[in-house]
Amino acid sequence: MKHYLIRAGMSPYENFTPAYEIVHNSIGSNVGNLVYAYSIFRTLTTEDVKLTPDYYKINPNRADYINANYDGYIIPLADAFRPSFAPKLKKYAELINRLTIPVYVIGVGLSIDFEPNLDQSFEFDQDVKDFVKAVLNKSAILGVRGDITARYLTKLGFTEGKDHTVIGCPSMFGFGRDLPIRDTTITQDSMVTINNSPKSPKHVLDFIDRSAHAFPDHYYIPQWLKELRMIYLGGPDLPSKGSNFPYEVAHQLYQEDRVRYFTNVPSWLEFVGEADLSFGARLHGNVAAILAGTPSIIIPKDGRMRELAEYHDFTYLWANDIDDNTNILDVVEKADFQKVSKRAPENFDRYINFLNENGLDHVFKENPNVKNTVFDQRIAKVNYYPAVKSFVACSHEELIGRWQGILEKEKIVEKRKNEKQIAQLQKDITELQEEVKVQEATLNRKSVQFALKTSGLFGNKK
Incomplete structure (x- = not known):
């Protein structure tokens, strides 16, 4: 059984309440993030493969733990090549360089204007280079979302077809090679x-x-x-x-x-x-x-x-x-x-080639439109929440209950955060105390040496 860590705020099997998602931000600030994570889970989950979310934690100090407990790290990203994400790219590069397991980037893109100017330099260019180099040391090839991002990486010195390839958004391939669209009658009476x-x-x-x-x-x-x-x-x-x-x-x-x-x-x-x-x-x-x-x-x-x-x-x-x-x-x-x-089958085949090149197993090996997968069977057992009931349809009692629930969860999170900060401060204090002891011992030793030298100096004068 292979066990992969995957960048995701939650597993598709987890059925969090709206209050939980609000307080813990398990959707990564945008619920659209759940869609491509869902598709990757369905694609890669087999009888012999399971995925566990990292809950968006990036901690280079956990590298040894990750190496010991996982067979690979799957990192699907959106428009991660942007200024606000650059600090996380740095942390990812540091973490990946410490890992001994494979790392797979299944989709990443450049945040840029509609009419892109790729002749310009970006403040995050070096961060992107370091990140991509780290990934390529742990995988065969990196998957990017489109032609603009591919041209950007090529400009940075990476080779298309060797270092990176366009795969689109992985969310489009989770249900297979065929992507049928219904022929609906669209009128003013349509929903x-x-x-x-x-x-x-x-x-x-x-x-x-x-x-x-x-x-x-x-x-x-x-x-x-x-x-x-x-x-x-x-x-x-x-x-x-x-x-x-x-x-x-x-x-x-x-x-x-x-x-x-x-x-x-x-x-x-x-x-x-x-x-x-x-x-x-x-x-x-x-x-x-x-x-x-x-x-x-x-x-x-x-x-x-x-x-x-x-x-x-x-x-x-x-x-x-x-x-x-x-x-x-x-x-x-x-x-x-x-x-x-019409475009879907061609793109799907290219995506599967990308997975195969990286040595990733998937559910589409025998049937490109496979149904009733291990993932599907598990999903079918979850009683998912429907759309969030709007506040306008709530009684005053319900709305008060929602606010109280949020405040209680926020208090718990704040308490844990404070406890973590206190523990870190205590650790820092202990380390400083140990350092003070070392410095005191060094000073005492030097004081003795100085005293002996001084004593010898005055003794010679006699």
Whole structure:
């Protein structure tokens, strides 16, 4: 039995409450992270392989423990090549250099503008180089999300096809080689799901808002951890940027109970699988719809989304092609929702070749569309929470109970944090005391030597 450690905030088998996820941030600040972790778990879990999440802990001092207890370390990443993640890349490089087990990076991307300028230097270039070199010392090849990231690594001196290869997003391959999309009839009476990001340009936010109103039966599916807190507790609001985005709980979407937040993948896929259409500016919000077989339109807002949209051939709409007259029903009429299905087999084969090159076992060896896997059987036994019930549908007693539950969990976390800090301080004090003893012994020894020398000096004068 092989046992792999995997970068993830939670296992798909764990069914955490919304309160737990809020306090412990087991979704890594964005519930979309659960989607690609879910797919990798399903792909790699066999009768002879199990995966255990690292709960996003990066501690180089745990290298000996990891070496002794795991057969490999699987690290799926999103747009990790960015300034805010650079400190973690440094820690990963230090940790990986201490490991003696294989390390596999299954997807990583560059955070960059929609129109990428790869001639420029980035403040994190050296951190990326150190990270990639560390990984390549522990694996055959590194998987990147798209062409933009591949060109970036090539510019840094790494060779495409030897050091790195484009594999897309692993979330797209968890259910096999075929990726069927339903032929739905999309009308104003359709139930649709919407996803959105405040980082989109204002005219895109305006388009998404008016498009939602074209379908009375619409639901907004947020992904940020802060938005989970909003729907669960009724606040606090997000810092408003003055654009057309549901920043506050007073927004119509919240007040009319048209927000659905999912804390696990199975419930999410089940819900979007009932929709006739998904559209918006979130990557995994639309990937979830595609995996559920629902037609999807994604509006990429930056280079990281663009490279994935192009690689997987999503049905996409560029922001530059949207103006005040763009109508969602016109876009739907012209859209080819099946093109992602047509591209899927080719991309899947390339992904499987990547896994094979790294020597990773997987469930698709005999059947590229295998059903009822070990993973599936275990998932079927979990009674997952449905979408989070909105605060607007709660009684005062329920809402008070939620706040009390959050505060209690936060107190426990704070207590553990304080206990850990106290233990570390006690350890530091003990080490300093030992150092003082050594220094005192050294000073005493030198004092004796000085006294003897001085005594000898005066003795000679006599």
